[in-house]
Amino acid sequence: MNGVTRDYTDRQVDLECLQTIAEPAGVTELSLTVANGTSRRVAGMQKSIQRYVTLLLTPSSSVPFPMEADNLLVDALRAGTVSNAGYLRHLFNMANAVALDIIRRDDYNTQQFGDQRDDERIASVELDGVTVDYETSTLGLSLVFRTEAGSDYAYVLPVSTSHGRE
């Protein structure tokens, strides 16, 4: 992820749960590990991306009251039923639509959740490319986020396809 601001003044914050990127100034490849260390706060676009990723990677089957449309992306990857890039893109588009629906529903509910600046409000997400790391059974989903303020952010999302520890 690159090009994000670190000015978090007067912004709502969240707990950091994705790996910290020390210098978000360029594309950095990270290995998939469990987050360690002291918890930190995140805000701005980092927080929004973390939020999006959480929703994108949450299978419908794992939450008590899922959206009407099923998010099958993770389930399909782990079940090994994604046979080609076209089908992966289809699954991503479905999961992406579900995640963005949820995000927009809350983003526009300012009465309950408060105001949010346009530069951390996700307008769209596109799948720019996919890389496969066979050694770690990990997919790298290259995502491009566009905010309501018009800025684009690139982010590589590692997705484990194994049945191991989540």
Next chain:
Amino acid sequence: MTTIAELTKDAYDTAVKAAVDTVRADHPDLDLRSGTAIRALVVEPGALLDASQRDIVTRLRTAMSLRAMSREATVPRADAEAVLSNFGIELGGGTKATGFVRVNLIGTAPVTVRAGVTFTTEDGVRFIVARTTSASVDPAVGEEEIHATTGGKYYFTVPVEAEEVGASGNIQQGRSLECSIIIGNYYSSEAFSDFTGGEDGESVASAVARIPAALAYRGMTNALSTRAQLAASLPDPSVLRAVSCVGHRDRAQLRDKHNPLGIAVGGRVDVYARLFDIPGVESFVAEGTLIAHGTDTATYRIVLPDYPGFYAVRYVGPAEEPGRLGSLQYTLERGMAAGASADHDFVNECETAWSAYQTGSIVVTADWADGYGTSRSFKVDLYWTDGIKALQELVDSSEVRNVAADYVVRTPAICLVSMTTPLRLKAGSSATAADLEKAVMDYINGRGFTGRLTRSELANVLIQHGAESVDLSDAGMQLAGRICGADGKWYYLEGDALDVSAVGPEQAMISPGTVVFAAEQGSIQVSMGTGVVGA
């Protein structure tokens, strides 16, 4: 315990919103939108627990609220029964339907259907095989026969019982059923005949409606509680049409004046229970014994059989003349059952009137055209409705008896009403004279201890049922009544109002608290004419 799967999305969303509002009230800088880590870690688990607790509270409220139970068809029956038991009420259980299933076969090989196998209708009503049934073409003892039909088809029958109580199990003959197991040569099954015996259990609403009576049941301290207690003892409480408690300071309460000064001291209660709409009449033949005779007349005494709490004699006539018009002249002499005085402080026969402690005999004097003998058979009609003795036994029972008062249950004195009236129907009304007569009868017989019946209220009944006007002039509606007092004498009333407040001497025990109005068949007569004066 409520599980997540049992929660509704609405309940969960409500709890989430409440949790978000609570956290944000103190920490507006926290982002609690969907997908945030804080929401996943704090809000959503908390909301699940909160929703679960709310659901439990809601269930508890419903399970403890009789009003909610009456409304909610989904309240578990066990919950309803638990609460109702606090009031000594049990839900009527209902019964299961039973019947026979016809199992159709395409062969004659012997088959066995074990107990517990189920047959199910297309809409899910299940029936369980009541006993293991074996069938063959040549059945042994205890086996069913496989019967041949046409086209190489066969069948035998299996007894079943509905899995659940309720009328839904009363399916009709021929209703298709699906068997839960594979039976050799089976091709279909159906209800062999109409299933019967399934009855729904009592609704919670019905049981709740019985609570006032159940609460009052706990003590015979006033008229309401006494009525409730009597009603609760009856298999069908609705037969208890009205109850009046005659106690201290009532003119017709004689038993509490048994002291040298003759003043009412309380402690005695006469409970008058109306157990009828139209007065019941019991007809029987009894033997009369000659007690005196003259040259042309003879007098017989008929000792009445035991009809506890009978009201009065309606008719006495020779048994050999059952169709005789009009009763012979007679005198009713009330008596007192053995031991009654000690039990309930009766000092004379009048005081036993209409109670289970009353006995009676009829003295008939007549000129017998066929001569007389030492005995003679009489047909007797008594005004009597069963139930007074059972109610007396109830109030005398050690579990119920009021330890501070002495209760005697009596049939009410009945003011037998007769009414004739001309009237004019409303234009277009299709009411017949019989309709109007029935309406008036229902009105009179549906009343309790009112003490007064007026021409104007009967006119109003007639107008409500189709009359345009009722003649209330002297030549119009005629209203009369007669009451047999405790002293055995008949007292007559007539005029604009039948007012029983001051009829007869005290010994007749006639007062608004002891008398009900009643109309027999034929006693209300309506004639529809023209030129009638308006009411």
